[in-house]
Amino acid sequence: MPEFHTLAHDAAAALGFNYDSTAPAWLHPMMHLVLVLAPALLAVTLAAKAAWLLRRRLQAAPAAGAAEQGQDGGAWAGLPRQILRTTGRHQMVLVLLSLTAMPILYLTLELPKQIVNRVFESQDIAVPVLGFELSQVSLLFLLCGAYLAAISLNGLNKYWLNISKGRVAERFVRRLRLTVYRQWRRDRPAWRKPAVMPVLGPEVEPVGGFASEMLTVPLLQGGTLATILLFMFVQDPILAAAALTVLPLQLIIVPRLQRRVNAVSRKRIREMRLLGEILDRGMRGPGQGALPAARSFRQLQDLRLQIHRLKFLAKAINNFLTALTPFLFYSLGGYFVLQERVSLGALVAMLSAHKEFSAPLKDLFRFYQQSEDVRIRYQEIRAFAAPAIGAPGFAQAAGRPRYTPAPARCGTSFTHERKSPL
Template identity: 55%
Template sequence: MPPEHTSPHYHSFALETANWLGFRYGETSPEWVHPAMHLVLLLAPALLAVCAATLLGRVLHLRLSHSTASLVKPTNDHIAGLDCNLIAHIVRTTRRQQFFLLLLSLSLLPVLYLSLELPKQIVNNVLSKSHTPLSLLGYDLTATQHLAVLSGVFLLAITLNGVGKYLLNVLKGRLAERCLRRLRLLIYRHWRKHTWGTRKSELPQVLGQEAEPIGGFSADLVALPVTQGGTLITILLFMFMQDPILGAAALTILPLQLFLLPFLQRIVNRLSRERIQEMRNLARGLTGQLNPSQDRPGEVLATAASLRQLEHIRRRIHRVKFFTKALNNFLTALTPFLFYSLGGYFVLEERITLGALIAVLAAHKDFSAPLKELFRFYQQLEDTKIRYKEVLRFLMEQEEEDKKTSANG
């Protein structure tokens, strides 16, 4: 659509923004360029700002609610050596190891940027017809020698990146197992002090299924958001360095992901809480059937009903999780469409080089992976918080039940 047929206010703003970024388009440009520029330069940034403001408001609201609840109803700082807050407990017990993981994660980012830049340099400066000789240590290198040098540096970069990730994963595994062992010992010691309650049968499940994800999350608390978030920022910076408009196009679908995926995750969190409670009900029912004098025919029907309820909850969790995964994959696949259309048009207009477009496409392939990992980290954080709260509730209820039993006895 020609510029004079569009809304003057929005079109002029998009046109001025594009001019400021060094791209001029007008009546001679294809019609699809105009709505694409409005989407990339106007609609997507506005939605991203709304999502950021909403997220900030939610964080402030949660902090204010937590502060108010602490003033109204004081709680114990520690339960069996466990902080009432999951993050506070992990930081208090593993802050030294988390610091080393942070340093190692940050050291991988410059190597990542180098591995993104080198393929573009090979395509533009070596494989192009207008190759200019490279002077290295006083020697002029031919195109073949130039290619060998850049390829060798690229091989070194990916090797360092691989070795660094291997060391990071080894240290994360060591931290996770140490944190898990400490957590299980704290729960076990608390259980040994309060053995008169009727909830002793739930201990194996608490030590196994519910405690293990907490230990695994402790290793990801700092390393995963720094590594994946740093990777995301590094790739995004690389895209903006190639072309600011293509960098903005990479963020076009992000507002939809930030809005839809957390909403679906809250549904999964609610179902996860129901599943944990139903598993404990099943464990209590099965423990009662171990005693022949207390075994009743009605308990068989109750067990069957509990198993059906567990199946129903897990099927609902699977449906929501698979829908979230399919939706995220679809939204992620939409961004290359903008790269091929806008980026291809920029190459034809000689705004960017073919090597830069190839590098942006290759970088975006790696862009979706850390984004998925950050969403997975958010899901893991919410799920681990639920499990940690359930562990604390189990310990508190066992302690209260033990006090009642001792008072009645």
């Protein structure tokens, strides 16, 4: 396809790199992959993700509106809206701390490059810096001192950010527990009594953790990715494009595996509540519920093993795809250094930046997984806290009680609550 070949040459020329038939044979397919195929696949993937999110938002809007028209002010409206309504002022502090980390991060990437280029590779005895003539040794200590100050500021910023996130999480967990407890105490049929403790304990706490990360993770980790990409494009745009080569595959594979994990996680949550009901019936008389409890233990084991297999498969695929990018850096970047297109210091700095690039990308994927898990947990908490309508939420099926969540109904708002010693 001559048009495809011409497109790759034109893209390379636009980025300041001209190559012809005298270039190594492996360079041509690599440039096609980095400058044409991978960007096109990334654009299509991002467009598809945006369309899917928009369609999901439009489908969820009528349900959210119906929830807000319910009883007692809509305590069970959308989770993001409740988080902002409850911890809005504290979220602003988290946003400011997240944005402050970006310029500090850029300094930690730029200073090692300056150390290599201006000290180790420089042939000058005296180097001009801000109108002063400094020796190479003095410049080395100056740059190392600046790097030490930058990483110290970065550590302090992360410390205060984590402390603030912990306060937001615990504040939201307390409010959510109060809301669930008040709803449960006001309308508590017999089948819901033994299940309230796992709801108030392990099911509520992940929702509080998500409340502290709902804005900070996209801002901090997304901003970290943007800062690293900006640094890479400043050094060399072609190598920066190479860093994004495997990103489309990660965006396609990881969410598909996560959807399968979500389905199994929902079954596990319901099975835990079912086990609580079985154990409660077993305490009322000897010999009651022994066989159903053993079956539930086996079911929980199988579900947990399914979750482990899916999660570690996603992790293995993600780690393999992430390890492919250094291969592109060493081959393509090494060729650019030999051609004197890129300095050795810039290549070393880009390799260091790529190590930082994979961490926020993994955190963003983890945040996506966490948001999906919390969404499921929040829906189950809503189904538990809502009063049962008609028949109780446990129905007999094949000799075992099977939990079926009742339709959600709005409860007491936890934004306008009275002071309580709880």
